[in-house]
Amino acid sequence: MLLYIVRRLLMLIPILILMSLVAFFLIELPPGDYVSFRIQQLKMSGVEVSEDEAERLMMQFGLDKPLPARYLQWVSGIVLRGNWGWSLQWNKAVGEILSERIPMTVVISLLALLFSWGVAVPIGIYSATHKYSVMDYLITFLGFIGAATPGFLLALIMAWLLFTKLGFSALGLFSKEFLDAPWSMAKFVDLLKHLWLPLILVGLSNTAGTIRVVRNNLLDELNKQYVITARAKGLSEWKLLFKYPVRMAINPLLSTVSWVLPGLVSGAVLLDIVLSLQTVGPVLLRATLAQDMYLAGSIVLILSALTVIGALIGDVLLVLVDPRIRFGRLAK
Amino acid sequence: MSAQNNAAASPTSGAAQQTPIAKQKRSAEERYYYASQRELIWWRFTRHKAAVIGASLLIVLYLGALFADFVSPYTMDTRFEGFQAAPPTTIHLLKPDGGIQPHVFGMQRKLDQKTFKWTFTEDTSKIFPLRFFVKGEEYKLFGLVKTDLHLFGVEGAPIFLFGTDRLSRDVFSRTWAGARISLSIGLVGVFISFTLGVLLGGISGYFGGLVDDAIQRVIDFLIAIPGLPLWMTLSAALPRDWPTLKLYFAITIILSVLGWTGLARVVRGKILQLREEDYTLAAQGAGASDWRIITRHLLPGFTSHLIVSITFSIPGMILSETALSFIGLGIQPPAVSWGTLLQDAQNLTAVAQQPWLLIPALFVITTVILFNFVGDGLRDAADPYQR
Numbered sequence: 001m002l003l004y005i006v007r008r009l010l011m012l013i014p015i016l017i018l019m020s021l022v023a024f025f026l027i028e029l030p031p032g033d034y035v036s037f038r039i040q041q042l043k044m045s046g047v048e049v050s051e052d053e054a055e056r057l058m059m060q061f062g063l064d065k066p067l068p069a070r071y072l073q074w075v076s077g078i079v080l081r082g083n084w085g086w087s088l089q090w091n092k093a094v095g096e097i098l099s100e101r102i103p104m105t106v107v108i109s110l111l112a113l114l115f116s117w118g119v120a121v122p123i124g125i126y127s128a129t130h131k132y133s134v135m136d137y138l139i140t141f142l143g144f145i146g147a148a149t150p151g152f153l154l155a156l157i158m159a160w161l162l163f164t165k166l167g168f169s170a171l172g173l174f175s176k177e178f179l180d181a182p183w184s185m186a187k188f189v190d191l192l193k194h195l196w197l198p199l200i201l202v203g204l205s206n207t208a209g210t211i212r213v214v215r216n217n218l219l220d221e222l223n224k225q226y227v228i229t230a231r232a233k234g235l236s237e238w239k240l241l242f243k244y245p246v247r248m249a250i251n252p253l254l255s256t257v258s259w260v261l262p263g264l265v266s267g268a269v270l271l272d273i274v275l276s277l278q279t280v281g282p283v284l285l286r287a288t289l290a291q292d293m294y295l296a297g298s299i300v301l302i303l304s305a306l307t308v309i310g311a312l313i314g315d316v317l318l319v320l321v322d323p324r325i326r327f328g329r330l331a332k
Numbered sequence: 333m334s335a336q337n338n339a340a341a342s343p344t345s346g347a348a349q350q351t352p353i354a355k356q357k358r359s360a361e362e363r364y365y366y367a368s369q370r371e372l373i374w375w376r377f378t379r380h381k382a383a384v385i386g387a388s389l390l391i392v393l394y395l396g397a398l399f400a401d402f403v404s405p406y407t408m409d410t411r412f413e414g415f416q417a418a419p420p421t422t423i424h425l426l427k428p429d430g431g432i433q434p435h436v437f438g439m440q441r442k443l444d445q446k447t448f449k450w451t452f453t454e455d456t457s458k459i460f461p462l463r464f465f466v467k468g469e470e471y472k473l474f475g476l477v478k479t480d481l482h483l484f485g486v487e488g489a490p491i492f493l494f495g496t497d498r499l500s501r502d503v504f505s506r507t508w509a510g511a512r513i514s515l516s517i518g519l520v521g522v523f524i525s526f527t528l529g530v531l532l533g534g535i536s537g538y539f540g541g542l543v544d545d546a547i548q549r550v551i552d553f554l555i556a557i558p559g560l561p562l563w564m565t566l567s568a569a570l571p572r573d574w575p576t577l578k579l580y581f582a583i584t585i586i587l588s589v590l591g592w593t594g595l596a597r598v599v600r601g602k603i604l605q606l607r608e609e610d611y612t613l614a615a616q617g618a619g620a621s622d623w624r625i626i627t628r629h630l631l632p633g634f635t636s637h638l639i640v641s642i643t644f645s646i647p648g649m650i651l652s653e654t655a656l657s658f659i660g661l662g663i664q665p666p667a668v669s670w671g672t673l674l675q676d677a678q679n680l681t682a683v684a685q686q687p688w689l690l691i692p693a694l695f696v697i698t699t700v701i702l703f704n705f706v707g708d709g710l711r712d713a714a715d716p717y718q719r
Binding site for chain 1: 555
């Protein structure tokens with residue numbers, strides 16, 4: 001087991017290197033750089049920038065060095081000093097900008113995952129135990145619609161409905177008075193008031209998918225001999241259901257983490273922009289538009305890395321929960 | 333084949349003389365056993381009501397996009413002076429003086445003295461009948477045929493089925509114009525990712541070994557990255573001032589370069605399975621080339637499964653384009669897609685006053701759901717020998 005985890009962790013290294021390369025070079029891809037973007041901006045506001053000035057800016061931001069040198073500088077800064085680079089657009093250290101926003105995106109994605117499981121598993125169990133009932137058909141139908149409905153478009157519609165019908169602004173994670181306030185109980189409660197909508201919307205399609213998986217798995221399980229035996233021996237329906245079949249039906253959910261998580265993170269980033277949450281989405285959007293490469297690169301890298309690690313944790317949990325699963329090669 | 337022909341071809345065989353009679357009076361069960369695979373798939377598909385309805389509505393949508401200029405009463409850029417942010421026009425059936433005819437009333441504009449917003453009210457004294465196949469603005473159908481025929485229109489007053497936007501353009505006409513890019517990008521994108529997926533998945537599955545390992549690792553890598561941040565950085569790399577067509581293809585390529593993995597997995601899995609079948613071994617023994625085995629013996633074995641996965645990946649493409657254009661990294665105005673139309677709906681206060689700006693979102697959601705219905709029906713039909 002330990003060996004398996006160590007091997008998986010070692011396998012992360014080449015993936016992370018590849019990811020950092022992709023992240024960095026993608027951002028360097030567009031013609032021009034932050035300085036040219038800045039000069040253009042200054043020109044539009046009527047300020048002329050001399051050649052010397054431009055060169056000085058290039059020097060200041062280290063943009064005069066060749067690409068590989070800049071990449072090495074960036075990566076070694078991250079690995080050796082935990083320094084993610086300098087955001088040219090914010091004029092702040094990247095780490096400082098992201099320290100509060102990345103956790104928020106992660107929390108939203110993870111909570112959305114847990115939330116969708118929390119909702120989907122009971123519904124799936126009900127649906128399976130009441131097969132072909134009216135409710136089952138209703139759940140299947142709604143689940144189908146839910147799986148197909150894109151969260152960010154629904155967010156637009158929901159935000160409008162809440163705003164016009166209830167006067168509730170679903171935008172942002174905090175009310176105005178708490179935006180810059182230090183963490184307190186009141187701020188936390190305020191956060192909870194705003195958090196439920198993003199959670200539902202980010203997890204929507206996963207919820208619908210999970211209901212289907214749980215229902216199908218449980219139906220398979222309930223037809224097995226051991227269930228019939230248990231029922232024949234007079235076990236209560238409740239115990240009969242939860243002792244083994246339900247556990248068997250929800251185990252596979254853990255193995256879906258590795259491909260559900262990237263989708264959730266993508267969905268969260270998009271929803272952040274639509275609902276203008278104080279998370280990483282809007283920052284990434286502005287950074288990519290302004291070619292603020294260290295900021296955008298760091299975000300893409302961190303999000304990808306966290307997703308891969310999340311998937312790894314999912315796999316490890318699966319082994320812990322289901323002792324029948326063995327990893328690695330068979331011992332002779 | 334007619335009875336005479338059949339009999340003439342084999343006059344000595346008694347069985348042959350019976351078949352034509354049997355053909356005419358086949359029971360449902362017999363028909364089932366005689367049916368070709370294609371017929372079986374078709375029968376199963378038509379049994380899935382939601383899929384049939386979904387497919388027909390999709391055809392309507394695509395036809396609407398194809399004939400967008402004809403369906404919409406105006407061009408997407410026509411501005412109506414004095415009709416800024418006008419609400420949707422209501423079509424009335426009953427005339428005030430009795431009698432039934434579809435008509436609209438004239439619109440009156442008033443400035444609200446308190447909020448300084450224009451409000452629109454119907455002027456019931458002015459009646460303008462709704463007419464079909466009217467002459468309106470000139471356009472070129474498919475960019476070739478010059479015509480001025482529109483499906484419907486009103487003479488003397490404008491008609492805005494979905495209201496107008498900030499720049500007083502007809503949202504209905506713009507929605508159909510946007511449908512062109514939004515609906516076609518799904519097809520074009522899936523075509524590219526289909527080619528990539530079948531090629532790489534096929535190579536991976538058929539040859540196995542090192543090639544397989546390499547391709548699988550690439551797929552693992554691509555699946556593990558959250559797509560949207562990557563798409564965002566990629567599309568931000570495209571110059572904003574590219575012509576629409578170039579931008580359109582660049583975005584399609586970006587979406588499909590990252591989107592082929594799912595198809596490749598399906599292809600690989602199926603090839604791995606079919607490769608072990610006896611008939612493949614027989615073909616190899618007979619000295620058939622790899623190319624012939626793949627195209628003649630393996631591909632037909634899972635075409636139906638491919639069509640299913642394609643149907644399911646089209647809505648994903650459409651959504652991705654909408655998302656990118658919506659946040660300003662996709663198709664750029666003045667070109668319209670459903671995503672760029674929704675840019676107007678980003679501002680919550682604007683939407684509160686002009687909720688009709690959200691209508692393109694309903695189009696996107698409907699399209700995605702319809703594709704899922706059709707995909708579901710196709711999945712059930714794909715393997716007609718099952719059950």
